Amino acid sequence: MTPNERPVAGGCLCGAIRFTVTLPTLFCGHCHCTMCRRNHGAAYVTWFAIPRSQLSVDRGLDQLTRYESSSHGSRSFCSRCGTSLFCVSTHYADIVDIPLANMDGSIDRSPEYHLYFDDRASWTMVGDDLPRRGGPSGLEPTT
Ligand SMILES: [Zn+2]
Numbered sequence: 479m480t481p482n483e484r485p486v487a488g489g490c491l492c493g494a495i496r497f498t499v500t501l502p503t504l505f506c507g508h509c510h511c512t513m514c515r516r517n518h519g520a521a522y523v524t525w526f527a528i529p530r531s532q533l534s535v536d537r538g539l540d541q542l543t544r545y546e547s548s549s550h551g552s553r554s555f556c557s558r559c560g561t562s563l564f565c566v567s568t569h570y571a572d573i574v575d576i577p578l579a580n581m582d583g584s585i586d587r588s589p590e591y592h593l594y595f596d597d598r599a600s601w602t603m604v605g606d607d608l609p610r611r612g613g614p615s616g617l618e619p620t621t
C-alpha cells in the first residue's frame with residue numbers, strides 16, 4: 479500500500495453503518511442541485527467520488543436502504559438514523575459519490591468546484607474563489 483492508498487473510515491450519524499474508503503479519490507465538489515439540497519436538508523452537499531472497488535461497507539449493510547431518486551440514479555441512507563450516504567448513477571456505473579461530511583478524517587483533496595451553481599438556493603452566499611459550474615448539465619463553466 480502506497481501512502482496515497484491510505485484508508486479513511488466513515489459512517490452514519492447513529493453508527494449502525496460504518497464503511498472504509500481507500501484513497502485516492504477522483505474528485506471533490508460542492509453540489510447545489512435541488513435533489514442534493516432536499517435529500518440532505520442542506521444549502522449544498524460536498525461530495526467526493528471513488529471507484530466502487532475502493533469502498534467497503536464494514537458494518538450495517540442490512541440498514542442501508544436505497545432510494546431511486548431518478549431514472550438513472552439512486553441514493554442510499556441509514557434506515558435507523560436517516561443519514562444520507564452513497565449516491566450512484568448508471569451514467570457512471572463504476573463510481574460512487576460519498577458525502578465528505580460523513581468521513582471521520584480528511585481525504586486526499588479539498589473541494590475543487592461548485593456544481594449546479596445555477597440551481598443554488600437564493601439564500602446561499604458563497605464567498606470562496608472556486609470555479610462555479612452550471613448550465614443545463616450543471617457541469618459547464620459559468621465564470
Ligand atoms: Zn445510522
Ligand SMILES: [Zn+2]
Nearest residue numbers: 509510511514
Ligand atoms: Zn446534487
